[in-house]
Every structure is written in structure tokens, then in C-alpha cells.
Amino acid sequence: MVETSTLKITTVEKSALDTVDFNNLAFGKTFTDHMYVADYKDGKWQSHRIEPFKNFQVHPANIAWHYGQAIFEGMKATRHQDGTPMLFRPEMHSDRINKSAERLAMPHFPKESFMEAVTEIVRLEKEWIPKEEGSALYIRPYMIAMDEFIGVQISHTYKFIIFCCPVGPYYSKPLKLKADDQYIRAAVGGTGEAKAAGNYAGSLLPTQLAKKEGFDQIMWLDANERQYIQEVGTMNIFFVFGNTVVTPSTDGAILKGITRNSLVHILKDKGYNVEERPISIKEVMASAESGELTEVFGSGTAAVIAYVEGIGYKGAMAKLNLDTYKVAPMLKDTINGMRSGRLEDIHNWTVKVS
Numbered sequence: 001m002v003e004t005s006t007l008k009i010t011t012v013e014k015s016a017l018d019t020v021d022f023n024n025l026a027f028g029k030t031f032t033d034h035m036y037v038a039d040y041k042d043g044k045w046q047s048h049r050i051e052p053f054k055n056f057q058v059h060p061a062n063i064a065w066h067y068g069q070a071i072f073e074g075m076k077a078t079r080h081q082d083g084t085p086m087l088f089r090p091e092m093h094s095d096r097i098n099k100s101a102e103r104l105a106m107p108h109f110p111k112e113s114f115m116e117a118v119t120e121i122v123r124l125e126k127e128w129i130p131k132e133e134g135s136a137l138y139i140r141p142y143m144i145a146m147d148e149f150i151g152v153q154i155s156h157t158y159k160f161i162i163f164c165c166p167v168g169p170y171y172s173k174p175l176k177l178k179a180d181d182q183y184i185r186a187a188v189g190g191t192g193e194a195k196a197a198g199n200y201a202g203s204l205l206p207t208q209l210a211k212k213e214g215f216d217q218i219m220w221l222d223a224n225e226r227q228y229i230q231e232v233g234t235m236n237i238f239f240v241f242g243n244t245v246v247t248p249s250t251d252g253a254i255l256k257g258i259t260r261n262s263l264v265h266i267l268k269d270k271g272y273n274v275e276e277r278p279i280s281i282k283e284v285m286a287s288a289e290s291g292e293l294t295e296v297f298g299s300g301t302a303a304v305i306a307y308v309e310g311i312g313y314k315g316a317m318a319k320l321n322l323d324t325y326k327v328a329p330m331l332k333d334t335i336n337g338m339r340s341g342r343l344e345d346i347h348n349w350t351v352k353v354s
């Protein structure tokens with residue numbers, strides 16, 4: 001089935017661009033002038049439009065608010081050194097939101113429409129893309145159910161929306177992680193592979209409790225044995241043992257990060273051994289103790305890379321020496337360099353919006 005969309009664009013009378021302090025951008029709090037919206041009705045996506053960013057009305061019985069059919073993506077547009085806006089692996093984001101949609105019994109959003117929507121909104125908002133390397137226009141596509149009905153069933157109507165936030169270079173302070181043996185994020189068979197809103201709601205309490213103990217984030221362990229590491233906060237995780245880099249194999253409960261996938265390619269390009277395999281918290285604690293474990297870092301679109309300086313597990317604390325990190329800074333520089341055109345993009349991951 002080919003769905004052709006006629007995209008209708010309504011622009012603001014006056015841009016808010018000159019009211020924004022680009023030197024003080026708090027993540028996710030500044031929104032650009034426009035948003036993209038499409039409605040799913042009668043079995044198809046329709047009324048594809050870009051319009052001024054504004055509130056919209058929602059019925060109190062909106063089914064998504066009660067039963068949680070809500071999914072999202074997070075991606076970035078950056079500026080090439082020559083000024084051209086660029087997207088990073090946009091088709092992977094399209095594929096992933098459709099995977100998330102499948103798991104929550106929501107309709108696919110056609111890839112052609114996704115690419116058109118993201119391209120057109122970035123073209124329209126290109127002046128909002130910060131110039132400094134490491135900063136970006138964060139793009140938030142999402143889909144929510146819109147039926148006005150209280151009953152646990154699949155919604156018949158949906159909205160697909162994209163809005164954008166300019167974000168500064170994301171500085172994440174080195175993280176202290178708590179390997180949690182009480183709460184879990186996701187179990188195989190559940191919704192952990194989907195970027196489903198409810199997954200994040202369930203992570204808030206355990207994270208709040210960990211923060212009270214002085215940690216920054218949770219390192220999630222598997223649901224069955226509370227042994228195998230899944231990911232950290234909302235990032236995938238990597239462990240460096242000299243020339244070998246290990247990241248947990250995606251087993252059905254781990255979010256398949258696009259940054260994770262990119263890092264695996266870059267590491268292989270640079271001659272590292274990459275192992276995607278189950279890795280237990282016991283192995284991590286013992287190898288941190290012996291010094292074999294040299295680096296631990298998280299990966300995701302927002303931060304790119306977040307260094308880990310300590311891991312707490314059952315009262316013990318493993319410490320990492322950030323001064324000797326080599327692999328994590330190299331990876332961060334490589335991704336940021338590709339996104340600014342400073343480094344060659346041998347995989348053709350960046351897509352110019354001209």
C-alpha cells in the first residue's frame with residue numbers, strides 16, 4: 001500500500017527564535033515555532049500538516065491516558081560545518097517506532113511519511129539548530145491513542161506528532177550506578193524493546209530511591225536471575241576490557257539503541273574486539289576489582305556517551321578510573337565529528353537536508 005501524503009504547511013507570523021538564549025539551553029524546555037501532526041482515522045493516516053506549535057485539546061477519557069498506548073522516538077538534527085542541516089540514521093528511527101507500534105498494537109506510520117515529516121520540519125526550523133559541535137536540534141516524534149472511551153481495547157484513532165527542541169552540548173557528569181537487585185525495568189516478553197511511555201513511568205520510583213542513596217542512575221538487571229546487566233537509566237551500556245569491548249546482547253528486554261549500534265560499528269572499524277553477550281554483575285564487580293575492567297559508559301542519542309565512575313551492588317562499590325578512559329572519549333568524538341562533518345562518514349549515516 002502506498003500512502004501519499006499531501007503535507008500542508010502553515011507557518012507562524014513571527015518566529016520566537018530571537019527570544020531564545022542559545023547559551024543557556026536546558027534540555028527539553030525550549031520548543032521551536034512549529035510542529036508536525038497527522039491523524040489516524042478510518043484505518044489511515046491523514047491531514048498531514050505542519051502548523052504553529054500550540055496546545056491541543058484532549059478528551060478526559062482519552063484512552064492513552066488510562067491504558068498507555070503511547071510511544072516515542074528521540075533523534076537529532078545537527079549542522080554540517082558548511083551550514084547544511086543533517087539527520088543521523090533517520091530510517092532506523094522510523095523502523096524502530098514501527099517496531100514499538102507493533103508491540104503496542106498501534107498502526108505503522110509509513111516510512112515515506114516519517115522521512116517527509118522529519119525532513120520538512122528540520123528544513124523549516126533550520127535556524128533553530130545550534131551551531132556548536134555537540135549541540136543539536138533534538139527531535140521528538142511520538143504517537144498516542146486518541147479514542148474517547150474507557151475500556152481496555154485497541155484504540156481506533158491516533159495522533160502522530162513531531163516537535164523539536166534546541167539542545168546544548170549535553171554534559172553528563174560521570175555517573176554512579178546502582179545495580180538494582182529489587183526492581184526491574186523489563187522482562188523478556190514484555191515491552192522493554194519498545195520506546196513505550198509506560199516503561200519510563202515504571203523506572204521513576206527505583207531511580208528516585210537510588211538517588212536517595214547517592215547514586216545517579218540504575219543499572220538494570222535481568223528479571224529472572226537479577227544477574228545479567230541490561231542497560232542503564234535510558235541508555236545502553238558498554239564495558240571495556242583492554243582491546244575488547246562488551247555490551248549486553250539484545251535479548252528482547254533491552255532497547256535496541258541506534259547509538260549502541262553505531263558504536264559497535266565504529267569499534268569494529270577501529271580494530272577493537274566487540275562482544276555482544278550476556279555479562280553478569282558478578283563479572284563486572286570482580287573485573288573492576290582486579291583492574292581488568294578499564295572503562296564503563298552509557299550510550300544514547302541525548303548524551304551520546306556518559307562516563308561511569310562507580311557501580312554499587314549489594315553494598316559494595318566498584319570504582320573506575322576516569323583519567324585513563326580512552327575508548328569512550330574516542331567514540332564521543334567520532335559520533336560528534338560525523339555529525340558536524342568534521343570527520344568522514346564512511347557508513348553514510350548522515351542525511352543532509354538541503
Ligand SMILES: *Cc1c(COP(=O)(O)O)cnc(C)c1O
Pocket residue numbers: 074195231233234235236255256257258259260299300301302
Ligand atoms: C532511547 C533509549 C536508549 C538509547 O537509544 P538511542 O537510539 O541510542 O537513543 C536506550 N535505552 C532506553 C531504555 C531508551 O529509551
